[in-house]
Every structure is written in structure tokens, then in C-alpha cells.
Amino acid sequence: MLSFRFIHAADLHLEGAVSVGTEIPTALESRLLDVAYRTAERVFDTALREAVDFVVLSGNIIDPLQTGPCGMIFLIRQLERLSAAGITVYWAGGETDSPEDMPVGFQLPGNVRLFPSSGVQEYTFVRDNKPLARLIGMSRNRQNPKLQVGELLPDNGLFTIAVANGQVEPETLGSRRIPYWALGGRSRTTFNGNRQKVNLPLTLAEQLQSDNDKQTKQTKSTNNDSFAKDEPVPYIVHYPGAPVGMSPKDTGEFGVTLVEVFQNEEPTLTFISLATLRWLDLTVTAAEEDDIETLLNKIREQIKFHRAPQSDYDLMIRWRIDATNTNAVLLRQIRSRRFSEELLAELRGMYGKEPPIAWSLSLEVVEPNKLPADGNSKTILGDYLRLARHYLQNSSEPIDIDAMISESVREQPIAKRLTLCSKKKRQDEAADKKTATTESVKDKEIIYSQTSYQRRAQVTALREAVRLGSELLVGDKRRDVIEE
Numbered sequence: 001m002l003s004f005r006f007i008h009a010a011d012l013h014l015e016g017a018v019s020v021g022t023e024i025p026t027a028l029e030s031r032l033l034d035v036a037y038r039t040a041e042r043v044f045d046t047a048l049r050e051a052v053d054f055v056v057l058s059g060n061i062i063d064p065l066q067t068g069p070c071g072m073i074f075l076i077r078q079l080e081r082l083s084a085a086g087i088t089v090y091w092a093g094g095e096t097d098s099p100e101d102m103p104v105g106f107q108l109p110g111n112v113r114l115f116p117s118s119g120v121q122e123y124t125f126v127r128d129n130k131p132l133a134r135l136i137g138m139s140r141n142r143q144n145p146k147l148q149v150g151e152l153l154p155d156n157g158l159f160t161i162a163v164a165n166g167q168v169e170p171e172t173l174g175s176r177r178i179p180y181w182a183l184g185g186r187s188r189t190t191f192n193g194n195r196q197k198v199n200l201p202l203t204l205a206e207q208l209q210s211d212n213d214k215q216t217k218q219t220k221s222t223n224n225d226s227f228a229k230d231e232p233v234p235y236i237v238h239y240p241g242a243p244v245g246m247s248p249k250d251t252g253e254f255g256v257t258l259v260e261v262f263q264n265e266e267p268t269l270t271f272i273s274l275a276t277l278r279w280l281d282l283t284v285t286a287a288e289e290d291d292i293e294t295l296l297n298k299i300r301e302q303i304k305f306h307r308a309p310q311s312d313y314d315l316m317i318r319w320r321i322d323a324t325n326t327n328a329v330l331l332r333q334i335r336s337r338r339f340s341e342e343l344l345a346e347l348r349g350m351y352g353k354e355p356p357i358a359w360s361l362s363l364e365v366v367e368p369n370k371l372p373a374d375g376n377s378k379t380i381l382g383d384y385l386r387l388a389r390h391y392l393q394n395s396s397e398p399i400d401i402d403a404m405i406s407e408s409v410r411e412q413p414i415a416k417r418l419t420l421c422s423k424k425k426r427q428d429e430a431a432d433k434k435t436a437t438t439e440s441v442k443d444k445e446i447i448y449s450q451t452s453y454q455r456r457a458q459v460t461a462l463r464e465a466v467r468l469g470s471e472l473l474v475g476d477k478r479r480d481v482i483e484e
Contacts, residue, residue, distance in 0.1 A: 003263050004125065004132050007047045009256040010058035010165070010184025011242040012040045014075060015066030015096065018277065019247040020316070022361055028352065031314060035277045037074060039244040042274040043256055044078040048085055050258060054125055055087060058184025059094025059140065059165025064103050072106045083111035090123060091115065093139030094165035094185055100142065115163060117141040120151045124158070137163030154178050159261055170237040180259070180267055181237040188241030190269065194232040234266055244275040248318055248361060251279045280306060280317045286326035292333055295321070303351055307358045315358040321365045334365055335467065367463070381473040388466045395459050398448040420458040423448045
């Protein structure tokens with residue numbers, strides 16, 4: 001028999017804005033501006049459609065200072081929709097929506113229970129004059145922002161839900177005897193604690209003893225209707241995550257959680273996808289036998305697969321073409337900047353005008369870790385490639401790019417970005433006796449070093465230099481390759 005069900009949501013961030021990092025057309029920009037609002041509306045639509053008993057909001061719903069009156073008016077209207085349907089909202093403020101930051105001029109509807117930041121507050125959910133659940137929680141406090149789990153205590157008899165916002169070590173909550181922790185403030189995560197280990201089949205004597213133990217436990221006083229006071233209570237620590245991603249790193253599905261609690265059973269969690277915008281990192285493999293048209297068809301098929309006509313969300317895509325095992329002719333075609341620019345323009349024109357929009361953000365071509373075969377020849381190209389191979393095989397050996405740049409452009413930003421190593425001057429023993437005013441550069445030893453970031457940048461720069469240098473020195477003709 002179903003006891004009750006509720007929506008658990010967090011991190012709506014109505015003040016949030018989509019961060020694309022590249023230019024987008026005006027038509028798409030207008031759709032991105034209200035992504036947070038359109039997704040939040042779906043959260044409340046879901047609560048109404050599922051006819052839940054109540055909604056739990058675990059913080060970071062809105063920043064009143066960032067959204068201004070429009071954001072607060074929008075949120076209040078959504079809460080009023082739930083109020084009209086008899087749905088109570090239990091809200092624990094987070095970093096952006098502490099009760100002390102709420103504007104004085106806006107009054108929340110009567111169905112909202114906003115947990116205070118000054119201490120723990122307790123509410124009892126009642127349906128048909130019967131208490132079904134106990135909700136305890138607290139909002140984040142600016143003076144003491146850490147989650148104070150020690151103040152959240154269980155109750156004998158009612159299913160307890162702890163509502164809060166912040167980071168916590170789930171393993172430390174095993175002794176709290178609270179079966180469901182409705183938390184917010186991080187990506188979607190679920191931790192199941194105090195689960196019994198899987199045992200081998202029991203003998204007949206062990207089965208009889210087990211049955212006797214179960215009967216004995218049933219006669220004891222219980223907590224949460226199922227467990228003795230000295231018995232660990234299974235518990236769930238759940239972060240539903242944000243209902244929509246706001247930047248290219250937010251790949252995957254986003255949404256809310258429908259929690260169903262049955263009598264004498266553990267809660268059942270169901271993910272409901274709600275995002276009005278999805279971010280994808282898609283890889284297309286260029287095979288040995290492929291030509292340019294075959295590769296383009298693969299890209300179009302990927303878009304068709306992810307962009308179903310009935311889908312109600314837009315797509316933002318970063319493309320990656322894996323050309324590590326393709327032929328030299330196709331590789332030469334797709335490695336050029338012109339190809340990337342033309343392909344992006346074509347994809348944006350075809351799929352970026354009519355909703356649902358599939359907008360291609362960027363294109364990266366992954367090339368083979370190989371050098372042209374000319375690396376063994378006694379030519380300028382051979383010398384160039386042998387030097388490149390040496391540094392690729394000895395990536396920890398820094399290259400002093402700064403010494404190769406003329407003095408007139410050394411202080412320009414682009415020159416500083418080309419720095420692939422750090423250097424410092426160490427004073428030798430002979431120079432120790434000299435004063436600072438008489439020291440010269442010759443009196444010091446220059447020490448070169450690299451950070452891990454500089455080392456990776458050096459390898460990337462070398463591979464690009466090999467490609468460009470080979471094209472300049474051998475022209476645009478097909479060549480075989482050899483391993484580094």
C-alpha cells in the first residue's frame with residue numbers, strides 16, 4: 001500500500017545564465033535567456049502531473065538579489081499553482097536563498113514551509129487526519145554555512161526526512177537513524193547506507209534460527225515501524241542535482257526525483273528528466289575507407305539520433321572527429337581550419353534555426369600520434385622532424401620558446417602564451433661575493449622547469465608544429481607516416 005509520494009528538487013538557480021563561450025545567433029540567444037525559468041516551470045508541472053503529496057526543495061532555488069522582482073514574482077506564481085492543488089512545499093535554503101536574504105516585500109504562499117537558518121525546524125505531513133511523515137530541516141546560515149547534521153534527530157514512529165543543503169560524508173550518517181536525507185548543493189548523487197550483506201544459502205538449522213530472530217525482533221519496540229532501537233536503519237542520502245545544465249561541461253541528463261514511500265519498505269527513487277537544454281560531447285570516427293561525404297553523413301546521423309522531432313529540448317553539441325586511423329587524403333582535408341569553419345557553418349544553418357535547435361559549438365580533430373616518414377631523410381625537413389621527435393619522446397625536457405622570440409614582441413600577450421617552460425636564474429658561488437649592482441647575467445645559471453600544464457601544452461604545440469612545418473616544407477602531397 002502506497003503511503004505517500006513527493007518530488008525532491010534542488011539547485012534550480014533561477015538567477016543562472018547559460019554560458020556558451022562562443023557567438024550564437026539572436027534567435028537562439030533569446031531561447032537560452034530563459035532556460036532556467038522554463039525548466040523550473042517543468043519542475044512544478046511535474047509535481048502537479050504526478051499528483052504528489054508534497055514537494056521538497058533542498059536549496060539554491062533563487063538568488064533574490066540577482067533575479068530581482070521578476071524572479072521572485074515568477075517563483076511565487078509557481079508556488080501558488082501548487083497551493084491551489086493542495087500541495088505543500090518544504091524548502092531548506094542554500095547558499096543563494098537563505099531566509100535572511102528574502103526580500104521583505106514578497107510574501108510566500110501559505111503552503112510553503114521555509115526552514116529557518118537559526119536552527120532546526122520540524123513539520124509533520126498529515127493526510128486525511130493521519131500523520132504520515134516527519135520533515136526536519138534547516139537552511140544555510142551565512143555565519144555558519146556548514147551542514148550541521150548533529151542537530152537533525154530521528155523520531156519514533158514516523159518516517160523521517162531530513163531536508164538541508166550542503167556537502168556531507170554519507171558514511172557518517174549511519175547512526176542518525178533517519179531513512180531519507182533530502183540534500184542539495186551538488187550534482188546528482190545517491191548513497192545507500194546500512195544495507196545488509198549478501199549471505200550464502202542457510203542450512204535448515206540456520207533458517208529456523210533466523211525465523212526465530214525475526215519473530216523476536218517484531219515483538220520489540222521499533223523505530224520507523226520496522227527496526228529495533230539497536231538495529232541499523234537502512235538510509236538513503238540523495239542529491240537530485242540541478243534540473244538543467246548551464247554550461248558545456250554539464251553533459252548528461254538533468255531533472256528531479258520522484259520519491260515513493262511504501263509502508264514498511266524502503267523509498268523508491270525515480271529520475272524524471274526535465275531539462276529544456278542538453279549539452280552533448282559527440283565523437284565521430286573517421287575510418288580508413290571513409291571519404292569526406294561519408295564522414296559528413298556520420299555527423300548528420302548523430303544529430304538525427306539525438307534530435308528527435310518530438311523532443312522538447314534544445315541541444316548544444318561539441319564535436320570530436322577521431323581521425324587516428326583514417327587515410328592520409330581524408331586527414332589532410334579535415335585537419336584544416338577552413339574545413340572546421342565550413343562544417344560548423346553548414347551544421348548551424350541546417351539544424352540551428354527551427355526548434356528543437358541543435359547548435360554545434362565547436363569541432364576538434366584528433367590526429368594520429370605519428371610523424372611523416374621524412375624524419376629519417378637528410379634534408380631540412382628531416383632535421384626538423386628529428387628534433388620534434390626528440391622533444392615528443394622527452395616531453396619533460398623544456399623548450400625555451402621565449403629565447404626564440406624577438407625582443408620587440410616578447411611582452412605581447414600572444415608571446416607570453418607561447419611560454420612552454422618556467423625559468424629562474426640561480427646565483428653561482430662566484431657571484432655570491434658580488435653586490436647586486438655589479439651582478440651580470442653571466443654570473444648566474446639559468447634553470448628551466450615545467451609544470452604539468454606546460455608539459456601538456458608543449459606536446460600539443462609540437463604536434464601542431466609538425467603538421468604545419470611538414471605542410472610548408474613538403475607541400476600539399478600525400479605522404480606515408482611512421483610512429484613517433
